[in-house]
Amino acid sequence: MFDRDTEGVRIELRSLTKHYPGQPAPAVDNVTLDIPAGELVVFVGPSGCGKTTTMKMINRLVEPTSGEIRIGGQDVLSLDPDQLRRHIGYAIQQVGLFPHQTIAQNIGLVPNLLGWTADRISARVDELLSLVNLEPSAFRDRYPRQLSGGQQQRVGVARALAADPPVMLMDEPFGATDPITREHLQNEFVKLQKQLRKTIIFVTHDFEEAIKLGDRIAVLREGSHIAQYDTPAAILADPADDYVANFIGQDATLKRLALMRVSEVPATESPAGPGLPQVSADASLREALDTMIAHGADRCSTPAGVLTYAALCEAVGTRSGEQEDVVSSDR
Ligand SMILES: Nc1ncnc2c1ncn2[C@@H]1O[C@H](COP(=O)(O)OP(=O)(O)OP(=O)(O)O)[C@@H](O)[C@H]1O
Incomplete structure (x- = not known):
């Protein structure tokens, strides 16, 4: 068979x-x-x-x-x-x-x-x-x-x-x-x-x-x-x-965050400055966002450089001006 x-x-x-x-x-x-x-x-x-x-x-x-x-x-x-x-x-x-x-x-x-x-x-x-x-x-x-x-x-x-x-x-x-x-x-x-x-x-x-x-x-x-x-x-x-x-x-953006990996978003700055919270390349964007929120930072350090909040929003098709919605939704 x-x-x-x-x-x-x-x-x-x-x-x-x-x-x-x-x-x-x-x-x-x-x-x-x-x-x-x-x-x-x-x-x-x-x-x-x-x-x-x-x-x-x-x-x-x-x-x-x-x-x-x-x-x-x-x-x-x-x-x-x-x-x-x-x-x-x-x-x-x-x-x-x-x-x-x-x-x-x-x-x-x-x-x-x-x-x-x-x-x-x-x-x-x-x-x-x-x-x-x-x-x-x-x-x-x-x-x-x-x-x-x-x-x-x-x-x-x-x-x-x-x-x-x-x-x-x-x-x-x-x-x-x-x-x-x-x-x-x-x-x-x-x-x-x-x-x-x-x-x-x-x-x-x-x-x-x-x-x-x-x-x-x-x-x-x-x-x-x-x-x-x-x-x-x-x-x-x-x-x-x-x-x-x-x-x-309604929460398609959050699902997209969960689906995409940090490594899929180009680093916006390089090299990483000291003191930024760190995320791994295979972390999801949702984890990266959680890390930023937990540290009160609008960026975090990745193996490839720096991932900013604005780049993260762009990657999931949201303008960073809409950040209130993304950050405050129930995850
Ligand atoms: N043995 C059966 N005899 C008659 N009708 C059936 C039989 N099995 C399923 N049906 C009907 O066929 C339709 C599809 O049922 P099916 O179990 O394939 O749906 P489903 O999408 O898997 O549903 P669920 O998510 O609730 O399990 C339903 O309307 C159901 O009532």
Whole structure:
């Protein structure tokens, strides 16, 4: 199947439609979308717009009414659904760990189905537990109820990765955790994906999460119609229409600050004078702004020179005269 290459493969949706019986309108209506190999694409949109249905058609938990799905060039609808699912990682909010199986058995579920030897499964379980920052010796023999919610979600991600699938479908996988755990899981996941380069479809309600994780974001409206499909920076800088602009919300500037790195803004003076607060090149502009505010300074020192408040405003498309708005908004 398409998993000979464990790095991501391209996913193509063509005129994909799902009309649930008895419903007045299709839940997913004629959607065409290309997901490039190795990218993480986030589906965001209001409740009921068809995100989950679109995703579940890709691993055929929901059968399309019409249309085509290709993964790595292969026609998914011509494959055996059970076979297909063993080659697509799937992580969901409810995690769905089997309560009477140990963490190791839960993670080894698909490799076991695929007929791997016990030694190979055991080595893979330890590798994956380490990858999601759970100490193998401490966790492999526990049961799910003996783990916190955040730890269970990490196991859910490890299980989805178990057979090293080129494609992962993730439906609000961090949704059930508190904000601090969630942010931690997101940060870890960004690092992990940089290493793995799977093709991932990630569903969320949370636009902040979409910005943080997505190489691209598909903003969906009812019927899974695509309102905009682009990089987070492009969507923030230039929303396609009022629907997208409303979805992004009023604080697009602050989101852009969070997205841009200090290294992306040219230093305005060089070299740095003594006594200025310092920020690293990979700090976000939001962190740089926080540092300036904390020190009561309108500039800070970066490895490349000096970043001024005015340059920071210019970088996110705000005139520095509008500084009241930026500084006083609730971040
Ligand atoms: N099995 C089903 N039978 C009939 N209608 C369904 C079924 N599953 C979903 N729907 C309907 O299809 C539409 C899309 O649902 P879907 O779960 O894909 O949306 P979603 O964007 O993922 O929503 P949420 O963000 O709330 O999870 C909704 O109107 C929903 O009521």
